[in-house]
Amino acid sequence: MRPKMAKFISVFNNKGGVGKTTLTWNVADALAEKGKRVLLIDFDPQCNLSIAMLGADAFKSLVSNAVQPRTVRSFLQGYLQNTGPGPISIHDGPHTNENVKIVAGDFWLNVYSDSLSVGNDLLTGNGIAKFTAIRTLEAKLREDGEVFDYVMIDLPPSFGGLVRSALYSSDYLVIPCTSDTFSEYCISLIAQMLPQFIADWENGIVRFKQNNYGSPEYDNLGKPQFSGWIFNGYDTRSRKMLRADQAHYHNIDESNNRLAENLNQHVKSYAAVREIDGESYNIGKVEDMNVLMQNSLWLNVPAAKLDQHKQVKNLTGDKQKWSEAQLKLIGKVRRQINAIADKIIQELK
Template identity: 75%
Template sequence: MYSDALSVGSDLLTGNGIAKFTAIRMLEAKLKQAGEEFDYVMVDLPPSFGGLVRSALYSSDYLIIPCTSDPFSEYCISLIAQMLPQFVADWANGVARFKQNNYGSKEYDDLGKPVYAGWIFNGFDTRSDKMLRADQAHYQKIDEANSNLAGELLLNIEKYTPVRNTGGASFNIGRVEDMNVLIQNSLWLNVPAAKLDQHQQVKGLSGDKQKWSAAQLALIRKIQTQINGVADSIIATL
């Protein structure tokens, strides 16, 4: 319903309804007034460029891109390079229009400036401690695509620095391999995948449960390590 209420033409570009695109920030501010504070708020978005995605980007300090081991991720990264500068330009135009009728207002000055912070590689397969050759090839291509994305953003967004400085290092933040049956159990049990070892496995929609196998427990522990590594990297760099 929130997504359907967002209109780029009549709300954003005219500046008349620009507040509609900052709902996440308004929610965070209200929670802070109620005594709840957050170090990080992570918003998981669909792979699209609709109003909901725009709203989240305008309210966010950083953008992190999850990439799976397939050719589509590389292609979609190139689309982000095309769309994000336009999103930023639309926001700047909307704020300028808003200020024409609200002279001196600064409430939106720090919004609409998402900084590309990096990417996470997920869904790859392993047979041992090493990534498979096909996944390694996808990793290298996606890593190059993300470097190209950073260059395009720096070239096409001038109002602020749109890319985190990595000192020339890869923009990859971390890796989380294919979770197989773990991910559906995470959804069914409403439990983070890294904490599934504290619960029994659900066999199917019937709800019957059984113990995890030794191999599954080993995978859960690997996922724990990988997710914690991603979190530590985000905390250290952002």
């Protein structure tokens, strides 16, 4: 029987600081705890996902070899040299579930991003492969026996070539948002840009088929589906979301509804929006982790597992027990992350 294909999820918002990296890592770990195999691709030149999961020293060792770094660069370099895809290295985090693997990022991704020409590569149909390299990467891992249920892609906060490449390779788009006006504004930008990205892809595929005798190789790509948003970093008092955060939640929810309406209106070639039950595209909420997040990054431990470790007291490395309030917050974050993972399993099929 043919194995089930991995589902590709781009985690993206044009706004920085919305928790793309931490949500990608933590949700992947929760999915793995539920028996799923997850491949993380750090497609952000800042490489924060790689550093968080692997640790700074381990990450430095992967990028230190300029001839053959064990990062995403080793696979992508050949696309720029016309030699084809190169070797793939995947890595484990010391405290992340062993069913989560990562293709480490590389600052060199800035070079790859600059090489992705919409005019010369995409619209002419001559460089489609460069824009879908992530799919090729997963396919080659599958050939080698590394089979995944999900591929989650962490992206930079921009509308550049890396984001286009990930979206063209993805089945789903999930948008993290924080409690501020800029999140609402950036969703409106996505509503403007995504239909243009899709139109460019479709034009490029027409040219590609003209030059390649109608090849169906890319027919199922270039069709990212907006699948929902995550509210991240809000505050609570007396078990209730603060009034200001409630107001932002409502406004951002409405912005995502308008995004869905815009996609349905302007994208006619496929279902660009996931069907939902109810009126909200929100797929989960994770409240402000405060000191938990600092410890998570220092210890390279997903937030839901921090109660298995002592917290870092200061930068000298001294450690101490968590307070009761902190342990309650860890438990609450764990439940919130698990709820998002359950939603993904149930609805992103």
